[in-house]
Amino acid sequence: MIKKIKKYATTNTLVIFGIVLGVLFGIFFPELALKQKMIGTAFVYFLKMLVVPLVFASIFVAILGLGSIEHLKRMGLKTIGLYVLTTALAVTAAITAMDIFHIGKHVSSSGLTYEKATTLAPFSFENMILSFIPSNIFHALSEGQMMQIIVFAILFGVASLYLVPKQKEVLNTLFTAISEAMLKMAEWVILLTPVGVFSLISYVIAEQGIDVIFGLYKYVLVVIGVIIFHGLVTLPAVLRFFTKINPYSYLSDVREAPIMAFSTASSAATLPVSMRVTEEMGSIDKKTASFVLPLGATVSMDGTAAYLSVAVLYIANLAGVTLSLGDQILLAITVVSLSVGVAALPSASLVMMVIILNQLGLPVEYMALIVAVDRILDMCRTSLNVTSDLIVTKIVDEFEKRR
Structure with a gap:
């Protein structure tokens, strides 16, 4: 243990x-x-290379390890419930911050355009639900469609619970070996982290420039402030409330995962690191981590939800539109609902922003002003997404250990 800590x-x-x-x-x-x-791109590709087989194998082994549908239902409901709770708290913090500071009301926004906005299909709840179901699992695996992969892995795992013990043992041995091999490869990739982080950060700074951040400093400060508040106050309070353990000690132990998320801006790419540090440094059972973390990489989007809430209200202020309490409640419900559909990839939240702006009747063109700093904020909100995953995983693990 001491060697691992060092x-x-x-x-x-x-x-x-x-x-x-x-x-x-x-x-x-x-x-x-x-x-x-x-260099940085190759580092991210190496991490993403592990994600699909790791997610599929981990979820399958975790479900087989649960042993029964009742156990799966109990853990699944707790996991989803906690993810929805933390996302709702993140949105509440973001809306409250914007109601206090009212940034964006006196910013010039003339001449803005955003060409991609007009090419997006209108949002449909029916299409979102259907998008979770893989019509061709091999296509979903090759394209890295995480929600479809998770749905199939869960169904495959549940079906395997009904097999005879001999057949279950064969499948369990196979996918356990695949999961362990992926985690071993992840250890090798993690050794490249300092070089990969250096490359990614230097490129973002060179491409975006520090001046861009200074030009929108109030907006950037509010987003980062909400992210820090939720990560260091709200989430630790939730962990303390449900488990009574020291949240800051735990977050310190698993801090490598949020740091990795910050550098890669991808929850999916960070997943191998999250699974490794929660098991080795966070003392979380492998079965719990294998089920909760892959699910969280897709459906847990605290940072994204907080960012979207601030961004939409900022655009409303730019456009001179005052959102009523009812509009803000609608915004909160919409963000929490759509956060499930945000892909665990960099800047996918921009697509969700278009959907929300259209629903609230706000001008999509105003996105052009904030896109310039999106990459910087994407790194911050992804780090919060992963932090939420770590918190929820710890809570679920404590619930399971109590049983």
């Missing part, structure tokens, strides 16, 4: 150095920073 402490220290050096490199050597993007 290993992760060393990795975290190097990652922090990578972030700092990446910022400086992006500022002072932007041309070189832009040219070395391939």
Whole structure:
């Protein structure tokens, strides 16, 4: 255990150095920073390479390990309920912050355009539900359609519970071996984290520039402020309420996962790291982590929900539109509902923003002003998404251990 602690402490220290050096490199050597993007991209690709087989195998093994439909139902309902709760709290914090600060009311927004907005199909609840069902599982696996993969893995696991013991043992041995092999590969990729983080951060700074952040500093500060508040106050309070353990000690133990999420801006790419640190550093049972974390990488979007709420209200202020209490409640319900449909990929929330703006009758063109800082904020909100996953996983694990 001491060796593992030293290993992760060393990795975290190097990652922090990578972030700092990446910022400086992006500022002072932007041309070189832009040219070395391939290094960071390769790092993210290595992580994403592991996601599909890891998610499928982990969920299947976790369901087989639960042993019964009743156990699956109990854990599943708790997991979904907690994810909805934390997302709702994130949206509430974001709307409250915007009602207090009222940013965006005196910002010039003339001449803005956003070409992609007109090409998006209108939102349909029916289409969203159908999108969860894989018409061809091999296509879903090849395209990395995470929700479809999770749905099939759950159904496959449930069906396997009805097999004779000999058949279940064969499947369990096979997919357990696949899961372990993926986690071993993840260990190798994690060793590249400091270099990958340096490359990704330096490229973002070189491409976006510090001036862009300064130009929208009030908006950026409110988004980051809400994310920090939810991550350091609300989520720890939820963990403390349900488990009575020290939330900050736990978050310190598993801090490598949020740091990785910040650098990659992808919950899916961070999943192998999250699974490893929760088991080794967070003392979470493997069965719990294998079920809750892959589900959270797709349906838990606290950071995204908070960001969307602030962004939509900011755009409303830019357009001179005052949203009533009823409109804000509708916004909250819509964001919480749609957060399930946000893909665990960088900047997918922009698509959701278009849907919400259209529903509230707000001008989509105003998105052009905030897209410039989206990548920076994407890193922050993804880190919060993963932090929420870690909190919910710990709560569910404590519930299971009590039984």
